[in-house]
Amino acid sequence: MSYNDEFVNRLSTRLSNDGFSIQRAIKFATYNLDLIATKVELSALKGNRVHVIVVTAMEHPTTDEITSFSESAYQYVTGNLPSLVQPAAERPVRGKLNLYVVPVTVSNDFSEDIRLWISKNIPAKHFVPFNYPILMSSSNGQILMCKKTPILGALPWKGLMKFVEQQLSPPS
Numbered sequence: 001m002s003y004n005d006e007f008v009n010r011l012s013t014r015l016s017n018d019g020f021s022i023q024r025a026i027k028f029a030t031y032n033l034d035l036i037a038t039k040v041e042l043s044a045l046k047g048n049r050v051h052v053i054v055v056t057a058m059e060h061p062t063t064d065e066i067t068s069f070s071e072s073a074y075q076y077v078t079g080n081l082p083s084l085v086q087p088a089a090e091r092p093v094r095g096k097l098n099l100y101v102v103p104v105t106v107s108n109d110f111s112e113d114i115r116l117w118i119s120k121n122i123p124a125k126h127f128v129p130f131n132y133p134i135l136m137s138s139s140n141g142q143i144l145m146c147k148k149t150p151i152l153g154a155l156p157w158k159g160l161m162k163f164v165e166q167q168l169s170p171p172s
Contacts, residue, residue: 004057004106007138008034011055011106015167020053021084029072031056034106036077038084040097049098050085051163052077057106057138063117066105070133073103100160104134104168110144118144132160134168141170 012035016022020037027033035055042048054073058065077084081099118135135144143165149158 002057004059004108004138005034007106007136007141008055008057011035011136011168012037014171015053018167023084026076028076031069031072033073033076036084040085048096049100050081051100051102051167052084053102053104053167055104055106059107060109060111061105061107061114061135063114066114066118066133066135069105070103070131074101074131077101100163101131102134102160102164103131104136106136106138108138110135110137115144119146120148121146132164134164136168143168 012022012024015035015037018039020039023033023036023038025032025034026036033054034057035053037053037055039051040048041051054077056069056073058069061069077099078101081097085097114135118133121133132145136142137144145161145164147161149161
């Protein structure tokens with residue numbers, strides 16, 4: 001078992017303990033979706049939200065591979081949303097769902113170019129975030145992401161960044 005696999009296993013256990021519904025080892029497009037973690041939050045104040053964290057491990061990812069994986073993860077989630085939401089919801093879901101997809105690329109080795117690219121790569125500008133690529137180092141658990149937000153609609157982006165840091169940061 002590789003170090004990346006061990007890291008994904010630990011992350012799966014942690015997310016499961018935090019109330020996420022977990023699916024493992026799904027092949028989609030050209031990717032192994034090593035972990036799919038879904039959490040449904042029903043709220044009259046904040047709206048109904050579905051967070052789906054999709055994880056794949058790569059040895060030496062490129063920007064093209066990360067972008068392609070992010071797009072594939074989003075396609076998988078939107079195409080399989082009912083089967084992801086049903087086991088994660090504690091009760092029937094009524095009304096609109098705000099979908100937040102967090103594609104996570106895990107690697108032991110991110111080049112400086114990749115680190116710089118992700119820090120400056122604002123995901124497509126939308127009023128509601130839905131596809132927010134993240135990089136995680138399997139050697140130290142460091143989370144790499146773009147922390148820039150669009151001017152309009154910045155609050156949902158900041159909320160998603162906080163969610164990512166809370167859910168994916170290594171336990172202290």
